[in-house]
Structures are given as structure tokens and as C-alpha cells.
Amino acid sequence: MTLAYPFEDVRTQIKSASLAEVMDRLGVRMNFAKDEEIYAQEEDADLIYRVVSGVVRTMRLLSDGRRQVGDFYQAGDLFGLEVGALHRYSAEALCDCAIQVVKRSSLRAQADEGELDRAIWEATCRDLERAQDHILLLGRKTACEKVASFLMDLAQQGPNEAIDLPMGRQDIADYLGLTIETVSRMLTQLQGSQVVEFASCRQFRVRRWDVLERLAA
Amino acid sequence: MTLAYPFEDVRTQIKSASLAEVMDRLGVRMNFAKDEEIYAQEEDADLIYRVVSGVVRTMRLLSDGRRQVGDFYQAGDLFGLEVGALHRYSAEALCDCAIQVVKRSSLRAQADEGELDRAIWEATCRDLERAQDHILLLGRKTACEKVASFLMDLAQQGPNEAIDLPMGRQDIADYLGLTIETVSRMLTQLQGSQVVEFASCRQFRVRRWDVLERLAA
DNA sequence: CGAACTTTTGAACCCCTTCAACATCAGTGG
DNA sequence: CCACTGATGTTGAAGGGGTTCAAAAGTTCG
Numbered sequence: 064m065t066l067a068y069p070f071e072d073v074r075t076q077i078k079s080a081s082l083a084e085v086m087d088r089l090g091v092r093m094n095f096a097k098d099e100e101i102y103a104q105e106e107d108a109d110l111i112y113r114v115v116s117g118v119v120r121t122m123r124l125l126s127d128g129r130r131q132v133g134d135f136y137q138a139g140d141l142f143g144l145e146v147g148a149l150h151r152y153s154a155e156a157l158c159d160c161a162i163q164v165v166k167r168s169s170l171r172a173q174a175d176e177g178e179l180d181r182a183i184w185e186a187t188c189r190d191l192e193r194a195q196d197h198i199l200l201l202g203r204k205t206a207c208e209k210v211a212s213f214l215m216d217l218a219q220q221g222p223n224e225a226i227d228l229p230m231g232r233q234d235i236a237d238y239l240g241l242t243i244e245t246v247s248r249m250l251t252q253l254q255g256s257q258v259v260e261f262a263s264c265r266q267f268r269v270r271r272w273d274v275l276e277r278l279a280a
Numbered sequence: 281m282t283l284a285y286p287f288e289d290v291r292t293q294i295k296s297a298s299l300a301e302v303m304d305r306l307g308v309r310m311n312f313a314k315d316e317e318i319y320a321q322e323e324d325a326d327l328i329y330r331v332v333s334g335v336v337r338t339m340r341l342l343s344d345g346r347r348q349v350g351d352f353y354q355a356g357d358l359f360g361l362e363v364g365a366l367h368r369y370s371a372e373a374l375c376d377c378a379i380q381v382v383k384r385s386s387l388r389a390q391a392d393e394g395e396l397d398r399a400i401w402e403a404t405c406r407d408l409e410r411a412q413d414h415i416l417l418l419g420r421k422t423a424c425e426k427v428a429s430f431l432m433d434l435a436q437q438g439p440n441e442a443i444d445l446p447m448g449r450q451d452i453a454d455y456l457g458l459t460i461e462t463v464s465r466m467l468t469q470l471q472g473s474q475v476v477e478f479a480s481c482r483q484f485r486v487r488r489w490d491v492l493e494r495l496a497a
Numbered sequence: 498c499g500a501a502c503t504t505t506t507g508a509a510c511c512c513c514t515t516c517a518a519c520a521t522c523a524g525t526g527g
Numbered sequence: 528c529c530a531c532t533g534a535t536g537t538t539g540a541a542g543g544g545g546t547t548c549a550a551a552a553g554t555t556c557g
Contacts, residue, residue, distance in 0.1 A: 146409065191404060241514090507549085520535100
């Protein structure tokens with residue numbers, strides 16, 4: 064919680080630097096165990112969250128238990144920026160997580176107003192763009208295309224890297240609107256056709272980026 | 281900001297009414313015929329649009345022609361506020377439309393900055409919230425639940441009103457991630473079970489709001 | 498009215514789900 | 528080290544919800 068910067072540096076960075084630093088200064092670091100709830104659906108939304116380490120999923124439940132995962136948030140991502148007063152999705156730690164949490168009001172009082180607004184705006188826009196892609200995927204893609212799109216999204220870093228899958232099959236299925244069995248079958252199929260290669264069920268490499276891209280539609 | 285002086289109130293009201301006025305003053309009113317394109321996917325996004333009359337749909341195409349409708353915009357709604365430089369969805373007139381169009385930059389120069397930002401923010405938030413509902417619908421609802429949800433969304437005004445369906449079956453299907461045949465079958469089924477009643481294929485009334493709500497899951 | 502289009506209805510098919518069994522892996526304790 | 532156990536992932540077979548294809552019925556508009 065203590066800043067290691069010389070006094071002068073701190074002052075200049077408060078004005079110009081990223082929201083992350085202000086959040087570090089004003090907020091609280093909280094640790095969440097795997098599957099622990101960070102906030103609930105319909106809960107008041109007056110906090111802002113930033114992933115420090117780990118991965119977070121947002122999700123929504125239908126009354127009979129059907130689950131839809133909204134998105135996954137990785138280190139550095141802001142989440143929980145609902146517009147209305149209430150959270151429309153709940154958020155859970157996908158694995159053990161460290162989350163920086165800060166009250167929106169205290170941020171607004173202390174941070175550079177423009178900087179804060181811009182960061183929230185950018186995070187909201189990112190959410191919207193991803194939601195729009197997600198809608199196309201859920202509405203009009205086949206199971207194979209969904210899985211291929213999902214792997215591409217994870218592997219954006221490049222085709223030759225080994226990519227870790229932080230989430231299990233159930234989370235993937237609930238993100239793609241499929242069952243775990245279908246996800247598993249599609250992964251097996253993609254591996255069988257030499258498009259991707261799984262070292263374990265939580266790590267893969269893309270072998271044929273062009274084919275994967277075509278399959279993702 | 282919650283001062284109760286009459287003078288203060290008047291001023292804020294003028295401000296909050298002004299975006300539409302400024303758009304009217306600075307922008308151009310354009311008429312679009314049914315199915316005419318308002319802007320294209322991947323097109324530059326430096327304009328802001330407001331529906332004056334008619335209904336607009338945003339949509340995205342997959343390379344093989346599969347279509348996903350993002351949302352419908354009615355009179356008064358702002359649309360086309362993509363965050364990035366390019367439109368991620370195209371927009372088309374669902375029926376003959378009058379649209380007020382204005383350059384973002386000229387708006388920013390002449391309008392109250394805060395007012396403009398707030399209006400864009402609210403419209404973007406509305407888009408995001410609707411997108412999140414849409415994701416749950418597409419990912420985890422059955423055909424019947426999708427159609428029931430769609431009718432409820434249209435009929436929010438109240439159960440006893442006669443509701444006009446501005447869009448055809450194809451647009452409904454492409455919004456719900458179904459085929460026109462399935463949409464038609466579900467509508468027939470809902471009417472058969474006395475939940476809704478269609479005067480024509482473009483107008484209906486809700487007979488059993490409670491049942492419709494339950495069916496929408 | 499008649500032509501083009503939209504919507505509804507019917508029947509066969511298929512993609513994905515469901516249900517079930519098996520495999521794999523991590524953690525635990527003997 | 529291995530047996531045990533529970534969680535997670537894979538594979539197989541059968542079933543069903545939605546699609547596809549085809550045709551009839553309804554609607555719009557010249």
C-alpha cells in the first residue's frame with residue numbers, strides 16, 4: 064500500500080498517470096479464492112474493480128439454473144462498471160484472484176476527473192464491443208465456429224505461443240452457449256484436424272492460424 | 281447540483297433539452313426508404329444519428345450471408361455511437377425513416393460539452409445493458425422463451441395495449457438467432473395458448489401478462 | 498384481379514443436447 | 528509408492544429442438 068516513488072514523482076503522476084495508480088492509492092486490495100463471489104447480481108454498484116492477478120468471470124443465472132457467462136477479465140482489466148445502480152451480472156473469481164477495489168465516489172473526489180472518466184469510458188466501450196461480438200457469435204455461429212472464435216480470441220498474442228486456458232470446460236460452455244460435451248468434442252475435432260494442439264486440457268498452441276481464422280467464420 | 285432555486289432549475293432544464301435542439305440546428309435531416317442503408321459495417325464513425333420517425337435496425341453479416349440483428353432503435357433513440365473509429369454493425373432503415381444526422385466534431389464545438397457527453401454516455405450504456413440482456417437470451421433461452429422475451433420487450437407499455445410490430449419475421453428471427461419458420465411457429469403456439477392475440481401478423485395484444493412473463497424465463 | 502412478397506404449416510433431417518460410462522488428474526492419506 | 532476419492536474432461540449412443548426444404552395461405556400493391 065505504500066508508494067515507493069519520491070515525493071515529487073507521486074504528485075506529477077497523480078495528475079497525469081493512469082487510473083491504476085490512483086486506484087492503488089485509494090482502494091483496497093482484496094483476495095478472492097477460486098469460485099468466490101466478488102459481487103452479486105442485483106447488488107449495488109458503487110465500486111470499481113481492477114484485476115491485479117487471476118481471472119474473473121461475470122455471469123447471469125436463469126431461474127432454473129441455466130448459466131450465461133458474460134465475459135472474462137484478465138490482469139489490468141476494469142470491471143463492475145455498471146451504468147445503472149445495480150449489477151446486471153454477478154462476478155466471480157475464476158481462480159484465486161487479487162482485486163483492487165475502490166469506491167467510485169472517492170475516486171471521483173481525488174483523481175483527475177478527465178482521467179477517470181476516460182478510463183471508465185474506455186472500459187465500458189471495450190465491454191460493449193466485446194458484447195457485440197459475443198452477440199454475433201451466440202446468435203449465428205455453429206458450435207465449431209464458436210469454439211474456433213473462442214480460441215482465436217485467447218490466442219491473439221500470436222499463433223506460435225503456448226496459450227494457457229485459465230477457465231474450465233464448463234465456463235467455456237457457458238460463455239459460448241453450449242454444453243461441456245460439445246465444447247470437448249469440438250476441441251477434439253480441431254486437434255484431430257491439426258488446427259490446434261493441446262499439451263494438456265488447459266494449454267494449447269495454434270498450428271494453423273489461417274485455418275482457425277477460416278473456421279471462426 | 282440539487283439546489284432548489286427556481287432559477288437553477290430552469291437553467292438545467294434548458295441544458296438537458298438542448299442536445300436534441302443543437303442536433304436539429306447543426307445537423308441534417310435525412311430520409312431513408314425501407315431497407316436503405318444508413319451506414320455500413322467498417323465505415324468511418326464520425327456521425328451521430330437520432331431517430332426522428334420510423335425504426336432502425338443495426339446488423340452484422342457473416343461472410344456466408346448469415347445475419348445477426350444487434351438492436352432496433354425507435355423515435356428519439358441515439359445510435360451509431362461506436363467507440364472506435366469504425367462501425368462494427370451496419371444500420372438500415374426498417375421502414376421509411378427520418379433521421380437527424382450531425383457531425384460529432386461540430387456538435388462538440390457548439391453544444392454544451394457536458395450535456396453532449398452525458399447523452400452519448402447514456403445512449404452507450406443503454407446499448408450495453410440491452411446487449412447484456414441479448415447475450416443471455418441468445419446463449420441460454422429456448423426458442424419459445426426468446427419469442428416470449430421479445431414480445432414482452434416490445435409490450436413494456438402495458439398488457440392491454442395493442443402493440444404494433446414494426447419489423448417482419450425475418451428481422452425478428454435474425455434478432456433472436458432463429459429462423460423465420462421457428463418464430464412463426466412459436467407465435468402460433470403462444471396465440472394458441474391464449475397468451476397473446478394477433479389481430480394481424482403485425483399487431484398483437486398480450487392477454488396473459490403473467491404467463492408471458494413466466495414463459496420468458 | 499393478379500403478381501410478388503411475406504407468413505404459415507407440414508415433414509424430414511441434423512446439429513447439438515442428454516444421459517451414461519469411462520478416462521484423466523490432483524490431492525490425501527495409508 | 529500406490530490406493531482411494533472427487534473433480535474434471537472425454538467419448539459413445541440415443542433423443543429432441545430447431546433447421547431445412549417444400550408448398551399452401553395470406554398480404555400488399557400495381
